[in-house]
Amino acid sequence: MLNQLRRESFDMLIIDWQVPDLSGADVLLWAREKLPPVLPVLFMTSRSGEDDIVAGLAAGADDYMIKPIRRGELVARVQALLRRAYPTQNTIEQIQFSQYIFEPRTGRLLANGELIELTQKEFDLALLLFRNLGRPLSRAYILEAVWSRDVEIPSRTMDTHVSRVRTKLKLRPEHGFRLAPVYSYGYRLEQVAS
Template sequence: MRIAVLDDDRSQTDLVCQVLSAAGHFCHPFQSGKELLNQLRRESFDMLIIDWQVPDLSGADVLLWAREKLSPNLPVLFMTSRSGEDDIVAGLAAGADDYMIKPIRRGELLARVQALLRRAYPSQNPIEQIQFGNFIFEARTGRLTMSGTPIEVTQKEFDLALLFFRNLGRPLSRAYILEAVWARDVEIPSRTMDTHVSRVRSKLQLRPEHGFRLAPVYSYGYRLEQMTG
């Protein structure tokens, strides 16, 4: 999962990112609220972890913007000092899902993050078969069928298709897709992703006449939409 962490104390972002990276997440640290806000306008994240007291733009401001502009399911965990009881009340009232009191304890941080992610993205939990309409993805074998007919796909195409279906209707930034499908190999040429997207669209027939549309989002990334009517 792709997680943004906001805290003006670099030692805190280092600690949080160390714990999350070790658990297999992609962690993106920010020391400035304005910097995070600018990034949120261009990038997709699966979760936000924000310090409530940030000098330039408070955690409250970031949270209110996120709740207004981003997916209502986006999990938000905020961090506050031990004396911040008012912060806790304000944070939860503003729409945060959970909070942690500093100093941050590694085990508790990971447990809270994993719990929020499981609740926000139940379909991400690894199960043998995942079905979306006529499509059945077999996660363990990398096998994909449409209306019972196998579709020949590479592992990367399988991963990419599953990523789009798990995020149906949600625009995904190019950076998000790169990290999710190609992991740490983010040096791949830009056209490689476009080629894979084109193959997935063709092989799975993701066109309006078949009920889905896999379309580019200008200067951002791609989105898979389910057609209605």
């Protein structure tokens, strides 16, 4: 984990008190010494004593949760910490491609001003295709980009998602776009004259 923290940047850390090799408190102290001070840290533990809570907060945690963790509360605390740490990023980012407006933070997609209902994977796939407009994308690249933690999915899963994206976004030449297979390689989204 420390090696990963040295190489990459993160928006937030959620640290458990019990981590392999070091204690979560040691990881937290290291993070506070080496990483940007604005980085929010949520500390989790099954220790519920007042001394433990004080020790976690004194080590530099911004918030503290006691196990068992309730999902809704975790999401609310994470969102609150991110709002406080990055107040200027609370505006909704929009990425526009012709009549399609993507909102990556909310997972919303508008086409001609109307909301298109997509699953998260469909949204991720559509955004990936639009960000690579005109470029053929290999099946392996799409799998890694959209299904990164589950690369053992059946190949038909990708084809099904591509088909759904094509249908829901009306990616046909009469609407200015064509989503086509690239034989023995992958897929390409192209902009065409309508």
